[in-house]
Amino acid sequence: MSRANPLDAALDDFEPRPREDKPRPDRQAIEQVAKENGFVSRDARKLETAAAAPPLRRQRRFTTGRNQQINIKATPDTIARFNALAEALNIPAGALLERAVEALEDKYKR
Template sequence: MTNERPDLGFGGELDEFDPKAWDSAATKKSVSRPPKEATMQMAEAVGFKSREPKLAATVDRKIDRRRRTGRNAQFNLKARPETIEAFCRIADRKGWGLGETLEEAVLLLERELSGVK
């Protein structure tokens, strides 16, 4: 067995290759890029779907109603969406958290049912 490697057929061309002969300015010449908007329009025209999130003009952020109040019992229930919206609207109007709004609602109902005003 010999230690010679087989000829791949391009060794002679690499022997003559001189990297200094390349002009760095010539390699930097490239086609100018089109504007990003034009690129996006072309991509959408051929059906490309971007994975990048589209930023909304206005971001609707939920109000954080959590406070450290000592309330630690969970109370889950189902309600109609309009009831939940009304409940949250009352809490926002008064500046209360949802637990505080529930306590106030229970107090008002107890007063009404007991006849005390």
């Protein structure tokens, strides 16, 4: 028993539909309608000013040998103070945590 070829049927009758040329809208009319309705252009030249804005927090990379992660919930204010202190001391967050733990241990060893 042989399989039937599904493409064998009526391919000789196939004709593509003729292409309908649609009129292209006027570019200036589109820009005018967009301007009237408050649509902003996404041109790259306008994005340059947004890219020039400084990031909220500069990424800092340190090679420290620390390979364990700790995930602690805190308030946004506490996190901002922690990051600001690490930035001011120019040390990694892990080193700042180590210093904080040592300071608390020294305080409560009395």
